[in-house]
Amino acid sequence: MATEGLTCPECGSSNIVDDQLYSQPQLVCEDCGSVISEGLLTTTASEEVQGTDIAYCYTTAVHNQPCRNLIKGLQRLRAFCRILRLKTDTEKMSETFYKQAYSHPHFINVSLQKKEVLVGCCVLVSCRLCNWPIGMGTICSLLEADPNLLGMVYLQMIKSLKIEAPNTAIIEMLEAHCQEYKLRPEHVSEGLSEDVKALTKRAIALIELAADTWIVTGRQPVPMMIACTFLAWQSLRPTKDRLKYSVDKFCQMAKVNRNQTAPKRVMELKKVLSKLGQEIPWLRVEVTLANVMPHVDDIMENQSALLRRAMRTHEESLQDEDQPDPQECPPGEHATLGSQEGTAPSQTSRDPEHHPPPQPCLAVCEPDREGAQAPSDVDPTTGTDVGQEDDGEALARPLQVPVETWSKKYLFVPPCVRHPKKRKRRVETPMPEVTGDEDISDSEIDMYIRTPQEVRDFVKTKEILSEEGEEDEQ
Structure with missing residues (x-):
């Protein structure tokens, strides 16, 4: 100093x-x-001779590593996005939300189960912000989590991060959507007018049927709502004037914007209704796409029973296709087939009183009546009673078929399975198999033999190299 x-x-x-x-x-x-x-x-x-007090983060060049659970959560989130095949922007948005929520005071001292559910909540809110049709049920099934826990964490996350996520409950959207149709008596004629409450109730029933038969899966909500509203309007009073209307003409009359995809959804719903209408036991006419509208009331009242009956009929038809034709069997095998079925062909033809023709069972279409159970409610493949099982379990009951053909074996499957995208076939070029024992032709041997000029050049070069080596040694 x-x-x-x-x-x-x-x-x-x-x-x-x-x-x-x-x-x-x-x-x-x-x-x-x-x-x-x-x-x-x-x-x-x-000039300093003694160190000063400096924070640890300024004394080292190593950055603080993220938490181990945060790293695992981000890896799980990326894998989750790969499974759903989300876009890169949606994946980055999900990662941003997860990092913000993980470091938020509301999610620091929580259980690992909630942190795992938080991954699905971030993906769900990103899909909703990007207008990607992913439901909460899909997230729950992939995470194998409790829906109540997922809903609680989702509400807490959007409240903590102040995210304005759109509401995609299609039932609530449908109630508001039906209010936009101008179908009151002051807007259209009396034969074409309809009450909004009745129209909404029927449209909700149709969209629930569409959800049970996988039509809603992966689809945009607006075309589905237009299709359900149009079919509800036609089925409430299936007159000739209403049945002549198309979807575009109906939207023009109700002063609603048209949709190009709505006619496809209408056709898919009509196909499902016609399949269920064919299982109504008291109808003597064949239900087709043209005449299915007058029978929608009966289909909606017995929806669960008809779904089970249609699936059972489809399974039986597939089993009949797999069984060999009795006409093609040898003569000695006819008796065996008849004994297995419990009736011989000769007895059935000679004594019709002992084997009366099957009568249509009305109990299958009355599931609410106590003690009512149809004899056909027993599954012929497993022998179990399908009349008491849940509707969702009945729809999800698998057949014992290979995975490659299960889309054809099921009656109702998701659209992505019914119409899969065509993938490019990878053509693998076969590698040549060389063992070393192959025959060598004379022309190939001549390729490896030196010509006289090459021999002279080789000898001359060798002599020159040897002379240069001797000079270097000297």
């Missing part, structure tokens, strides 16, 4: 020296021994 110009405040002496006490410099007067100043801090880094 510089001591020039300094004087002692006690004795006035200018004999001041710099005394180094360990690593702390001091200015001391030699005449009286008083300490003038101590612990002075230098102003430049080169």
Whole structure:
């Protein structure tokens, strides 16, 4: 330290020296021994003789690593997005939401189960913001999580991060959607008008049927709502005037924007209704796409029973196709087939009283009546009673068929399975098999034999190299 110009405040002496006490410099007067100043801090880094207190994050070049659970959560989120085949922007948005939610005070001290569910919530809110049709049920099935827990974490996340996610409950959207149709008596004629409450109730029933038969899966909501509303309007009063209307003409009459995909959804719903209408036991006419509208009331009342009956009929038809034709069997096998079925062909033809023709069973279409159960409610493949099982279990009951053909074996499957995308076939070029024992032709042997000119050049080059080697040794 510089001591020039300094004087002692006690004795006035200018004999001041710099005394180094360990690593702390001091200015001391030699005449009286008083300490003038101590612990002075230098102003430049080169003059410092002792380190200062600095935070740990500034003393090392290594950045803080994220939490181990955060790393696993991000890996699970990326795998989740790959399974759903989401776009890159949606995946990045999900990662951003997950990092913000993970570091939020509401999700720091929570269980690992909630943090795993948080991954699905971030993917769900990103899909809704990007207008990608992914439902909460799909997230629950992939995560194998409790729907109540997923809903609670989802509501807490959008509230904590202040995210305005759109509501995609199609039932609530349908109720508001039906209000837009101008079908009151003051807008259209009396034969074409319809009550909004009745129209909404029938449209909700149709869209629930579409959900049970996988038509809604992966589809945009607006075309589905237009199709259900149009079919509800036709089925409430299936007159000739209403049945003549198409979807586009109906939207024009109701002053609603047209949709190009709505006619396809109408055709898919009509096919499902016709399949269920064919299972109504008291109808003596064949239900087709042209005459299915007058029978929609009966189909909606007995929806669950008709779904089970249609699936059972489809399974029986597939089993009949797999069984061999009795006409093609040898003569000795006819008796075996007849004994297995419990009736011989001769007895059936000679004694019709013992084997009356099967009567249509009305109990299958009355599931609410106590003790009513149809004899055909027993599954012929497993022998179990399907009349008491849940509707969702009945729709999800698999057949014992290979995975490659299960889309054809099921009666109702998702659209992506019914119409899969065509993938490019990878043509693998076969590699040549070389063992070393192959025959060599004379022309191939001549390729490896040196010509006379090559022999002379080789000998000449060898002599030149040998002479250069001798000169280097000398």
